[in-house]
Amino acid sequence: IMPAYGFGSEQKFAFVTTIVAGTADYTLVAAPGAGRRLVVQGLTVVIMTANAATFTIEDSASSGAQAYFTATGTLVVGTYGVDMGVLGVATSAANLALEWDASAAGVVGMVSGFGYIRED
Numbered sequence: 001i002m003p004a005y006g007f008g009s010e011q012k013f014a015f016v017t018t019i020v021a022g023t024a025d026y027t028l029v030a031a032p033g034a035g036r037r038l039v040v041q042g043l044t045v046v047i048m049t050a051n052a053a054t055f056t057i058e059d060s061a062s063s064g065a066q067a068y069f070t071a072t073g074t075l076v077v078g079t080y081g082v083d084m085g086v087l088g089v090a091t092s093a094a095n096l097a098l099e100w101d102a103s104a105a106g107v108v109g110m111v112s113g114f115g116y117i118r119e120d
Contacts, residue, residue, distance in 0.1 A: 010116040024105040029098040032117045040115040041088035045080045049108035059091035066092040
């Protein structure tokens, strides 16, 4: 039987971050170090105050970032879940952080998620 997430020996991560109106960008999970990748298995995004700012939850690659959630227009107030399955989705390269990258400040909400760290 597999554990709830990961495959037993991997280091696991979980986070909860409050998104405030005056801040556009957040680091949700720090880069795990050389030769290691974050593997995201689930995200929950709660929008409490919507505005016209778009945002993406993605890895920190300067180009070709792996996107896990994208709000391309104003999301209505509510809860949005993303299940990437037990295997999850890895960052586009090793040693990248998971980030909330917004076009502008203004969204109010919360984001949480979990996954594991894979050795490359």
